[in-house]
Amino acid sequence: MTEPMIQVEGLRKSFGKRAAVDGVSFGVPAGSVMGLLGPNGAGKTTVINCLTTLLRPDAGRVSVAGFDVERDPAGVRASIALTGQFAAVDQLLTGRQNLVLFGRLLRMSRRAAGERATELLARFDLAESGDRGVREYSGGMRRRLDLAAALMVPRPVLVLDEPTTGLDPRSRHAMWRVVRELRSAGTTVLLTTQYLEEADRLADGIVVVARGKVIATGTPEELKGKVGVSVCEVRIDDERARRDALVVLLDRWPDVTEGDGSIVVPGGDARTLAEIVRRLTEAGVETDNVAIRRPSLDDAFFALTGHGALGHHDGSPAASNGRAGAGAGR
Amino acid sequence: MSGAAGFAPAVAVAEGGPVNLVRQSALLAGRNLRVSLGAAAVAGMVITPLLFFFGFLAVFRQMFAAHGIDFAQYLPPAIVVMWVTFTAISAAVLFARDRRTGMLARLRSMPVNSGAVVAGRLASDGVRGLISICAVIAAAHVTGFRFATGVAGAAAFVLLALTVLLVLSVGTGAAGLASTEPEAVGATLHMPAMPLLMLSTAFAPVGGFPSWLRPVVEYSPVSAVVDALRAVAEGTDLAPLGRAAAWLLVLLVVFSRAATRAYRRAT
Known part of the structure; x- marks a missing residue:
């Protein structure tokens, strides 16, 4: 216009x-x-x-x-x-x-x-x-x-x-x-x-x-x-269970990362998701949630600046929602 | 161009002009008064200066009588100047509060005449000051204070006191606009106010001070103003009026510059 x-x-x-x-x-x-x-x-x-x-x-x-x-x-x-x-x-x-x-x-x-x-x-x-x-x-x-x-x-x-x-x-x-x-x-x-x-x-x-x-x-x-492709996010609140899961998943995907109460596996597609669920089930590790997550703006900001995100990480609903609520639908 | 149907037309609207200035000043003065004239505030504006008046009078009346001074006649102008100073300081507090709450930014981002924000503040300070001044004069009258100059002298007295208030308010307003801490700006302004009031002819004649302090007292702007108010009440020697006018003019010029600068910068 x-x-x-x-x-x-x-x-x-x-x-x-x-x-x-x-x-x-x-x-x-x-x-x-x-x-x-x-x-x-x-x-x-x-x-x-x-x-x-x-x-x-x-x-x-x-x-x-x-x-x-x-x-x-x-x-x-x-x-x-x-x-x-x-x-x-x-x-x-x-x-x-x-x-x-x-x-x-x-x-x-x-x-x-x-x-x-x-x-x-x-x-x-x-x-x-x-x-x-x-x-x-x-x-x-x-x-x-x-x-x-x-x-x-x-x-x-x-x-x-x-x-x-x-x-x-x-x-x-x-x-x-x-x-x-x-x-x-x-x-x-x-x-x-x-x-x-x-x-x-x-x-x-x-x-x-x-x-x-x-x-x-x-x-x-x-x-x-700009942050790149989608990822799979495995949410496990219990710390010991999370550590067990990390060992299982590292065995298959050497570049998994541990987030805040969750584990992030690169490759956000259905096959990866299914394999994660299968491996964790076989190992007997209980998960709270497994989902495909598109990168949040929080991730984008991190990627753009290369340093800490947008302040106010603690109480901000954005930060917590960006992580926890990032289901497959986004 | 934007096809924004239903919006007020985005053509340049004249926000200046005397009509806007008067109308918006009156609206803002009304708002300032509604915000600052709660029942407790009115009581404070009337009762507190009277407490000072009767307190000083009770303590010093006999002593001054021994020196041949009628303290009931001497004291009221001092109380008026003191209270006018305090009212001006509260104007700074209210301005700082408006800045802090974002009210000032909102007004400045609206097509509101910029003079109206200041004029509205001054007008409401004037009303608050007028209430206090009249209360002090009424109480003083009961204790024997008289205008030798009659009604005209009384009117001139009130007018001069209001002028002092408005000039001071421009200065304190500048301080208020430059601050976002209402409490701090109030406390800071009270600090120089007390010594300035004490080191003047407000509460004691020059002769009552030690000789090394006398020049300070004689050349104090507070003395100039208080002496002028006494001159207007007595109607005898009007020379102090010139000194007071000169001081007020100088202060007005300095304060206006500071206030304009502070207003432009206040976000």
């Missing part, structure tokens, strides 16, 4: 001597979801801040909906909706008061803002709590209200900075559903995330950033493809 909805070319931004963003380029086609994926401190938020006119780029060109962030920041601001890393809503006001305030700041009449607030509260499952103080809201409810506030006036571009960080799985899925709905309504979405699963599930395209530079771009499938 024509020019991408968001165009970033050679963006640089330093704070003192530290280059937070060091020559980042990417484009987001209209109506698609782009995931900006990277660990903490990779420069994701700085890119967002330049793109939303909060920071002036040191070098490079950034345009949103055809407006240049430096020459026409007002045009950019009139084209975007931003929700940041925190729920930027007032605790002491009610959900409805928050929405009405933002609507009226965007030149809606009191009445129009009230009607739109009612509509969004219902859509974001907040109708019953709309007149309660936000301080009584759960984290997930606050994020939904925050997103609703950004959507008071529909904009062609929605920017989400880590929209689900710190949310429980249910709230995360609710957020994902909303992003998908917005996309099907034609909104162009740029979201940053450190969760591989999130980018994988939501994004049409992914830009992987690390230390201020783009280290890979592509569709989730392409990025996963």
